[in-house]
Amino acid sequence: MAGIDIEGLSTVYPNGVRAVDGLDLSVADGEFFALLGPSGCGKTTLLRTIAGLENASAGKVRIDSTDVTRLEPGKRGVAMVFQDYALFPHMTVSENITYPLKVRRAPVAQRDEAARRTSEELSLQGLLERRPGQLSGGQQQRVALARAIASEGKVLLLDEPLSNLDARLRLEARTFLKKLQRDLGITTVFVTHDQAEALALADKIAVMQSGKLRQLGSPREVFARPANTFVANFIGSTPMNLLDGTIEPEGVRLPGGSLPAATGSLPVGASVTVGVRPEYLTVSPSGPGLQGVVVVTENLGTISLVTVDCDGTLIGATVPEEDEPAPGTPVSLMAAAPRVLLYDKESGELLAQQPATV
Known part of the structure; x- marks a missing residue:
């Protein structure tokens, strides 16, 4: 096997x-590495350049x-x-x-053994x-993978190989591929534009x-x-709440109340963008935090996404399906300080005083 190192590539x-x-960027030997981003971000071009x-x-x-x-594709030791x-x-x-293997004029016995x-x-x-036209989409995908593996490349490159499968087959193929x-x-x-695939499959x-x-990191x-508000908006099955906030002595002031946060040396009164995932917000009938009223609920299976109106700002939070509050119910939203992230208002970058633990 082999690692990949990319330096100043354009x-x-x-x-x-x-x-x-x-x-x-670098891909370690034996690593499952995902290139993730919206359409047109350059991920497929990067893969094809490799x-x-x-x-x-x-x-x-x-x-x-x-x-x-500057080597031609056949001499790079890659399979795609x-x-x-x-x-x-x-x-x-x-x-x-x-x-x-036939193109490389490998002996018939070697080709038969590879098959x-x-x-x-x-x-x-x-x-x-059988021929490809007699196969299902999932079977065709496995044949393409088998051809890549049989070529004995040092590196396997996958360009959205699950995108042509239906939802159930994608889940099965994802498990099989990992x-x-x-x-x-x-x-x-x-390469994928589906962040759920990247989070489920990748080491990095x-x-x-x-x-x-x-951003480069583990799932x-x-x-x-998220290192910036772009990644915060892109990653996650439910959108991250990104809110205008003001630094207070022990946290941040937001519409409907305050949340604890690691504010470090930021001055009281400074304006920031506050990011908190719906999954990290707890919903209670009453208590400290952000005060609001439930305006809509969405059942997502075992959990529900609750949208709360906090002083005119809509904030999402998730709850177990059995705890789903009815629209019109007053609630309080709270999160632990390490889960409340602070971003620079201008650059959108995560501010340095945030704790390193996840």
């Missing part, structure tokens, strides 16, 4: 668009400590699974799996003589915006401590 298209803009399918305008790409920036799987419709599953081994790993034994990657121990870079996540890296770090 990819600029002929029309002048900087799809990747001066990026630095693969050699796009030319780097500046910077370097190293795989297993070897500079591959495309969003549409890119299977050959006229070939059988077995022929699709072994095609990269046997990977078909067992991905539960494709009974499908080897187990497969752990069993193989292969360094994997996974890079959040991108407009070709730049906005827990990115979720619990």
Whole structure:
């Protein structure tokens, strides 16, 4: 296996668009690494530049400590699974799996063994003589993965491989993909715009915006401590509450009351943006914190999202479904100080005095 090191990488298209803009990051040997961001943020271009399918305008790409920036794709030791799987419709599953080895003129015995081994790993034994048109979406995805694994690359690159599956198949494929990657121990870079996939699968996540890296960290770090308001808005199945606040001696003043916060050396009266996830707010019939009235509830299965009007500002909080308050109910909202994050009003960056623990 191999790690990936990217140094000052830029990819600029002929029309002048900087799809990747001066990026630095490293992927550890055997790591499951997610590139996450909205459409057009540059994540797929970055993946294709690692693969050699796009030319780097500046910077370097190293795989297993070897500079591959100017090498053609076939010499980089990478295997890639495309969003549409890119299977050959006229070939059988077995022929699709072994095609990269055939191109390299590997002996027939080696190709047959690769087809046997990977078909067992991905539960494709009974499908080897079928063609892609006779397979379901989930089966086609596994064939594409089998072809990538059979090519014996040092690095596996995945470009939104779950996006063409329905909701149930996506969940099944996500579980399968994570187990497969752990069993193989292969360094994997996974592109997705779905933050739930990234949080569930990755050891580390890079959040991108407009070709730049906005945050790099573990799923827990990115979720619990977004480095800026862009990441705070993007990550999470329920949007983070981002509120105008004012520093008080022991916390922050917000619409409807106050919350405790680690304010450090910030002066009393300073204006900040306060971020607190709905999952970290507790809802009580009465007590300290923010006072408001429930305006709407949304059942999300085992939990409910409660929207509370606090002095004209709508704030979301989650509660167990059995504790869902009725609209019109007065409630109090409270959060522990480490869960209340303070961001600079101008830059949107997390202020330095925030505690390091998540």
